Amino acid sequence: MRHAVAIERAGDYQSDVVRPALDRLLEPFGGMASFVKPGERVLLKLNMLAAKEPERAVTTHPELLRQVIGLVREAGGIPLVGDSPGVGGIRRVAERSGILAVVEETGAEFIPFDETVTVRGKGLFREFQIARPYLEADRLINLPKLKTHEMMTMTCAVKNLFGAVVGAAKAGWHLKAGADRELFARMLLEIYLLRRPDLTIVDGILAMEGDGPGSGDPRLCGLLLAGTNPVAVDVIAAELAGIPKKLLWVERAAEKLGIEGWDRATIDTRGVPVDEAKVSPFRLPHISDVQFGLPRFLKNRLRHYLTSRPCGNPEACTLCGICRDACPPGAITIQDGKLAFDYHACIRCFCCRELCPEGALGVREGALLKMIKKCV
Numbered sequence: 001m002r003h004a005v006a007i008e009r010a011g012d013y014q015s016d017v018v019r020p021a022l023d024r025l026l027e028p029f030g031g032m033a034s035f036v037k038p039g040e041r042v043l044l045k046l047n048m049l050a051a052k053e054p055e056r057a058v059t060t061h062p063e064l065l066r067q068v069i070g071l072v073r074e075a076g077g078i079p080l081v082g083d084s085p086g087v088g089g090i091r092r093v094a095e096r097s098g099i100l101a102v103v104e105e106t107g108a109e110f111i112p113f114d115e116t117v118t119v120r121g122k123g124l125f126r127e128f129q130i131a132r133p134y135l136e137a138d139r140l141i142n143l144p145k146l147k148t149h150e151m152m153t154m155t156c157a158v159k160n161l162f163g164a165v166v167g168a169a170k171a172g173w174h175l176k177a178g179a180d181r182e183l184f185a186r187m188l189l190e191i192y193l194l195r196r197p198d199l200t201i202v203d204g205i206l207a208m209e210g211d212g213p214g215s216g217d218p219r220l221c222g223l224l225l226a227g228t229n230p231v232a233v234d235v236i237a238a239e240l241a242g243i244p245k246k247l248l249w250v251e252r253a254a255e256k257l258g259i260e261g262w263d264r265a266t267i268d269t270r271g272v273p274v275d276e277a278k279v280s281p282f283r284l285p286h287i288s289d290v291q292f293g294l295p296r297f298l299k300n301r302l303r304h305y306l307t308s309r310p311c312g313n314p315e316a317c318t319l320c321g322i323c324r325d326a327c328p329p330g331a332i333t334i335q336d337g338k339l340a341f342d343y344h345a346c347i348r349c350f351c352c353r354e355l356c357p358e359g360a361l362g363v364r365e366g367a368l369l370k371m372i373k374k375c376v
Contacts, residue, residue: 003232003261004028006270007240007277010205011222013054013063018205022067025201025226028270031075035199036139038076043111043137044068045197047145047160048083050214050355051096057208057218060143062098064203064224068143069106082111082133083163086170086214086326086355113166123190123257125177134164135195142197142230146204146221146237148212150285150350152181152188153247155213156237157200157230161192174349175328185253192230193259200233201226207241209282211363214354221279223272231261236269242281286363308363310352312339316360323352323361 006028010021026032036042044065052058065081072079081103085093090112094100103110113131121128134140144160152159165173177183204223210216223240227233231254238248245251254262261267286308310323317339324332324339331345332352339361353361 001260001266003227003229003267004270005225005227005229005233005236005267007236007272007274008224009222009272009277010224013061013205015063015067018063018067019070021224022071022201024271025224026071029199029226029228032071033075035141036072036075036077040077040138041080042072042077042139042141043080043082043133044072044108044141044143045134045160045163046081046083046099046143047155047163047203048085048090048093048097048099050086050357051093052214053096054098055206055218057145057147057206057216058214059093059097059099060145060203061205062102064201064205065099065143066102066106068141068201069102069108072141073106077139079106079108080111080133080137081108082113082131084113084131084166084170086351113164116166116169119194121190121194123186123193125187125190128191128194129166129169130164130191130194131166139199140195140197142200144200144202145208145213146202146223146225146241147208148210148216148243148282148285150211150213150353151348152185152249153284154234154238154241154243154250156202157197157227157233158188158192158250161197161230162188164191164195171326171328171351174351175347181249182253185249186257188250189231189253189257189259197228197230199226199228200230202233202237204237204240207282209241209284211285211353215356215359215361216285217283219279219282223277223279229261231259232267233261235262235264235267236274239264239274240278242278243284247284286365307348308365309343309346309348310341310350310361311364312341313360313362314338316358318358318360320357323356326351326355
């Protein structure tokens with residue numbers, strides 16, 4: 001089966017730039033009317049990771065949301081806006097990111113993900129608690145942000161669907177699968193298969209590189225992507241950003257599992273040619289782990305030396321406790337007026353760095369990891 005991914009340019013978030021770019025982007029698919037029928041309730045699943053301003057490139061940009069709401073309405077759909085932030089109440093995240101203002105101005109329905117439904121999985125993971133609105137909407141449009149990710153290298157279409165897991169349950173999944181990137185990638189794909197989005201539109205106008213998804217640097221790329229297969233969309237997004245396949249855990253897991261979209265040879269692009277849309281390679285997160293492929297007994301013995309680990313910056317830390325409360329294995333405490341880490345319990349998921357509002361958590365590399373990096 002072949003998969004289409006469209007690419008268009010949008011140099012900034014001005015409405016007279018974004019709307020025409022969206023029209024061109026969706027034209028190869030027949031426009032929004034091909035995905036939305038009159039009277040259907042259409043959930044727009046954003047990236048609302050944390051309460052950060054739009055220029056920080058942490059969340060889906062509010063102007064892109066505004067224009068997609070308009071397209072859904074023109075097709076006769078009823079737009080719903082929802083997500084479950086990694087930290088903080090959804091209203092605070094929506095206010096700080098500019099999303100709530102757009103929802104109120106457009107009259108869209110704001111749908112917090114606070115009620116869950118138990119869904120039986122068909123893969124390795126047998127049960128998921130998924131947000132009810134995510135499952136019950138007539139249509140699902142996925143609106144991820146293109147960002148680097150300290151654990152998974154890149155977060156885009158597939159990873160954005162992890163937001164269907166509500167609140168603190170995310171920490172449970174990090175604890176269950178987050179110590180192994182391959183396992184975590186498989187979990188993300190199984191969530192995707194529970195409810196496949198009807199359409200994915202990627203906000204790559206102002207993307208993020210470096211230590212994403214919450215503490216990286218904004219990167220102006222001026223791009224929008226769209227497709228019906230999130231795995232295929234991620235493959236093209238990574239190609240445009242210059243991220244090598246060997247670092248793309250989700251795409252590698254999709255290949256192993258035979259989930260369509262991973263094979264570049266099956267993907268047709270539309271709109272701006274790939275070679276013209278490519279940007280200089282994204283600056284990636286620190287290499288944080290070189291222990292994959294080692295026997296388990298060696299992993300356990302050498303883990304401290306072959307991985308990076310989070311560390312506190314006392315000068316920037318306000319001791320707000322967000323990292324402590326969000327840490328899946330409870331490896332962070334506050335002692336004697338500073339953060340303390342239990343590195344034997346730490347699973348190196350970097351949720352603490354992802355969610356710190358002050359950017360007060362750094363990275364310390366193991367001794368063997370430092371030596372290996374000097375040789376590559």
